Amino acid sequence: MRVLLSTYGTRGDVEPLVALAVRLRALGVEVRMCAPPDEEFAERLAGLGIQLVPVGPPVKAVMRGTSLPSAADLSRYRTEMVHTQFDIFPTAADGCDALVAAGLAQIAARSVAEAAGIRYVYVSYSAVNLPSPHHAPPPRPGWPEPEVNDNLTLWELDARNVHAQFGETLNGHRAAIGLPPVDNVRDHVVTDQPWLAADPVLGPWQKTPGLDVVQTGAWALPDERPLPAELATFLDAGTPPVYVGFGSMRPSPDIARKAIEAIRARGHRALVSRGWADLDLVDGRDDCFTIGEVNHQRLFGRVAAVVHHGGAGTTVTAARAGVPQVVVPLQLADNPYWAGRVADLDIGAALDGPAPTVESLGVAFRTALAPETRARAEALSTEIRTDGATVAASLLLDALR
Structure with missing residues (x-):
């Protein structure tokens, strides 16, 4: 056959x-x-x-x-x-x-x-x-x-x-x-x-x-690949960071800078995935780390929140990991839909468009990083097939x- x-x-x-x-x-x-x-x-x-x-x-x-x-x-x-x-x-x-x-x-x-x-x-x-x-x-x-x-x-x-x-x-x-x-x-x-x-x-x-x-x-x-040694070292060196990545999509050029600024304002470290947009860090401070292609199934269980564009795959991978999400949807395909689902299920926050401000990101992080949001995300993870x-x-x- x-x-x-x-x-x-x-x-x-x-x-x-x-x-x-x-x-x-x-x-x-x-x-x-x-x-x-x-x-x-x-x-x-x-x-x-x-x-x-x-x-x-x-x-x-x-x-x-x-x-x-x-x-x-x-x-x-x-x-x-x-x-x-x-x-x-x-x-x-x-x-x-x-x-x-x-x-x-x-x-x-x-x-x-x-x-x-x-x-x-x-x-x-x-x-x-x-x-x-x-x-x-x-x-x-x-x-x-x-x-x-x-x-x-x-x-x-x-x-x-x-x-x-x-x-x-x-x-x-x-x-x-x-x-x-x-x-x-x-x-x-x-x-x-x-x-x-x-x-x-x-x-x-x-x-x-x-x-x-x-x-x-x-x-x-299932993805059984281990995380790269340098990434594992960064994760072990402090509190869980906030992941920022947009995969194959190309978000607004300054999204990494704005996200890191908002993440730091909440007292968290940041993890930036380069993706096809080749995102990079704004500075060389040791509270941020840049990565390439890694095992998201293994990584997402070790971060405080996942910031992404609203792709179906990233949304379900984060949901399975029980981690809160902040969706910055591009006005494309199913991105706004998945942003709405994350908001409706109260497992994170969704931005109104693809070019957020530091302030709007800060509000979203306040919601996503709240203990009750984490609890809802963890509870939902047990229901995902x-x-x-x-x-x-x-x-x-x-x-x-």
Whole structure:
């Protein structure tokens, strides 16, 4: 039995599928994965013995600037990606029994699966990405911001925007392989039975007519890597620091300076993760330490709070560690959603936007570092599931059998 997994995006998009791939292989399934050709993804998959089928340009190159590409560039990237997918996916799916696609960017996946006569599964990592009257669509960079507040109307506009971007291109390719046109690209990609790879406590799905969502829990692998010796020494040398990191995202340029100033004002040490933005320390004082890629599962249990952008993976990793969170959401994808969930669950604080002040950070730290917030975060950690990828692998295998 063979399965093709496909996604395009940063580490937060790739890593959950890596977890699914490992669990599927443990059940005897052969797996290959379509993903960006970035070196870190290629090394990660090669180290696990998973075949990489590179698709599209390196994500790090696309996101190399301090801001997102222009609306025109984003539209061009999106159209080019559909053409690329139709060029690569059919060969990648050859001999496969199923295609699992993560994220709305996988426009060609269902059509390729349909033409090949194999099972297609769409997966989202956050409830906010699935149409529902219970929430508004996530921000979609490069498309017009609607001026209405009704969720159903917003989702209708969202479907129109997605179809306006992709409809002509998708239907042109479908016609070329003998498939009929679709009149709603978004719902075609998402299907009426999508999977939700998010924790049911941290990010629950509310029942919605027309969608039969299968919520499996978040997909992640246990990470047993030890912390680097220098980092362990820093952690042992004083009280737990506050971690500041934005992963693959590029926050406002002065966020590290502002965060460290606010952290120091609360009497705490700071730990800054460079990430793709190459954040660094403001000065050489010994109450701060800069790190590269490390094991967050091991690290987060040793910090006082986690400051991050609101990615699904970081949010659930911090929640599992029982550590309070301060979310500085970029106005992108599911970042505002996860910021809202952290605030709603009272396991931390959420800022209003991506460019906080020292003062607003100070208020957030006062909330996050309060003993009662830590107690709520620790209590919630016992409810977070860790078997999401195992559940999903078993569901897929049962369906294929």
